[in-house]
Amino acid sequence: AKEKESIMNDFAKGEIDILVSTTIIEVGIDVHTANTMIIYNAEMFGVSTLHQLRGRVGRGNTQGVCYLLSGQKTEEAMARLTLMESESDGFKLSLMDLKQRGMGDILGERQSGLPHFILGDIETDQNILVQAKLDAKKIVEDKDLYKNIEKHIEMMYN
Structure with a gap:
């Protein structure tokens, strides 16, 4: 070095x-x-x-x-x-x-x-990807809003 x-x-x-x-x-x-x-x-x-x-x-x-x-x-x-x-x-x-x-x-x-696993086209699907990020943030911040999703995830991994 x-x-x-x-x-x-x-x-x-x-x-x-x-x-x-x-x-x-x-x-x-x-x-x-x-x-x-x-x-x-x-x-x-x-x-x-x-x-x-x-x-x-x-x-x-x-x-x-x-x-x-x-x-x-x-x-x-x-x-x-x-x-x-x-x-x-x-x-x-x-x-x-x-x-x-x-x-x-x-x-x-x-x-x-x-x-x-294709998520989308990073250039043409930018609006969809931004919205998906915002939705994911809501899931993390407000678990009550997405209880069904949380239950589904728990069932998949337990």
């Missing part, structure tokens, strides 16, 4: 010109002199991650450049890389990433892909 911290400090001070890293630099790194990034196997990452990574360069007075290198030319990979080339709005990119790769399993461990 001390070695990594020392290297990062040297890079930030300009004593080291090139930093080779993992995606750990995706968040929390602010080096104003960093102006070029090369991402190998860019097809392996989601659009949101790529956007976060490219945001690490060009924070100072020099224009930043981010090169996305891909070993695969699949249609899906090329669509993500083309999207990165044409869009810079992080919110739009995250919505497009969500549509392309899926939201994962909200009740499980998978961070991308189609969920086993």
